[in-house]
Amino acid sequence: MTATTMGRARQAAQVTLLVVLVLVTAVLPLLLTGEQSGGRTLDPADTSLNGSGALARLLEAHGVEVVRVETPGAAVAAAGPQTLLLVTEASFLNRDAARRIAEAPGDRLVAGAVPHLDVLAPGVRRQGPVRARSRAPQCALREAVRAGDAYTGGTSFTGPPGATGCYPADDGHALVRYTADGHTVTVLGDASFMTNLRLAEDGNAALALNLAGARPKLVWLAEPDDPDEAGDPGAGADGQARSLGDLIPGGVRWAVLQLIVAVTLAALWRGRRLGPVVIERLPVVVRAAETVEGRGRLYRSRRARDRAALALRAAATDRLAPRLGLPRTATAEEVAVAAAVRTGHDPEPVLALLCGPPPGDDTALVTLAAHLDTLERQVRDS
Known part of the structure; x- marks a missing residue:
């Protein structure tokens, strides 16, 4: 990401924060002066603990x-x-x-x-x-x-x-x-x-x-709803419903109007400086071989022969299944039996190859990889 893009992102974040602050400032007086939802003391219409x-x-x-x-x-x-x-x-x-x-x-x-x-x-x-x-x-x-x-x-x-x-x-x-x-x-x-x-x-x-x-x-x-109205003996006696504008004091109305104008001007001012989204290429391309080598080194450093063998067997099973006409959801045992039938081998060694225990040392792991490669070649050539 270039410096220009970072600058534009910061400007967008500043505008968003300004809009949120202004909206909170504008809505808060409405919530304070508007109708409360429950919690009125000794109110016959309230079901809270303080109501009646x-x-x-x-x-x-x-x-x-x-x-x-x-x-x-x-x-x-x-x-x-x-x-x-x-x-x-x-x-x-x-x-x-x-x-x-x-x-x-x-x-x-x-x-x-x-x-x-x-x-x-x-x-x-x-x-x-x-x-x-x-x-x-x-x-x-x-x-x-x-x-x-x-x-x-x-x-x-x-x-x-x-x-x-x-x-x-x-x-x-x-x-x-x-x-x-x-x-x-x-x-x-x-x-x-x-x-x-x-x-x-x-x-x-x-x-x-x-x-x-x-x-x-x-x-x-x-x-x-409005404590000031209770002090006026004649206010609200007709029982008419009051609008939201009647609940807002005059000073708050002017403040909200000024804030709306300020937010609109700020959005127009900052919004014109935000250009289209720029798509940038990744600065580094990592080859697949390097990824494989890095994972292999990680397995070797941790002596994770069991995980390495599991990865080799899983990859071989995934490649053999479509060649044997099996779905990719086929288990390793099913693939081993089908591969033994295809190549004419005894099923037991093939099952041990695809589903056996993890190798005990690095030499056994290399031997396992070689046998898996041989099995894939035999299935491919059969």
Whole structure:
């Protein structure tokens, strides 16, 4: 390969590397802002360990209609007097969105580290973080008593006057329920008992069914594709599907466009300098005799008389088979018998010649080669 060809090859490799880097840089923002495939925490449509697909199926099996929404506007639109609105720690809310949810009709279930708790559950106060573990209800709340021990904790709360607290944790309770303005509000410090990972432990499934299935319709506010959209109470309320361009921020669009233009110009600039493929002759021609001699010297240096004899016998068998009218797949024994018949010799010596043991020394190896040559000449002349 000449220096010019090597230079062109390097240029082609550089262009290829540049294209790959640009494509990765352009596609990565799309992957980060695009739709994720599974692994969403507390999502009723997710079947991973962090999802809550199992709980959603159980609720539907018990006759509860589960409505999955991604925006506060859609949650408010789906809520009604006989609905339960579930807000988990996976919901991205700003204060205005939390206020709209608090004004929605029906009951509310707030589970996990949800922001703006003073708006979603007025009167409930956080006492502090506590370790999540299996706890006994130690209260008279029917839903908790029927479930028994459950994996709760995360945060302890104190409720307003008249509130019911369950699952004691430090100076408060991991579950608080109270009624205000005709709405039943339930607050939980940890929502991991609703996930597919924890649902089968203790009484987690029973507690989740009792709390989330309290109404015939459950409106589940899940993690949206675009967290910014969750902060806008009116965004996505119409339920229309968003295109891929809607998921890309404006700055990324311009960056991707500039990268595409840069890659195109680089390809045109470098591509014109790549000429046709040049076919070059091999600089060295090795004769077949030299190859045979080199292999023979290698066998001799390693004293591989067995391999040398095997190679001689195999070559002789391959040359004798077509002369004897046998296929090339014929075995050495078949060739030996046919050669003995053709030449009129006793089959035993011919079999020993083509299928015998390896020679014991170099003299025996030379003698074997001479006898094989004689046998081939006799078959050829017969």
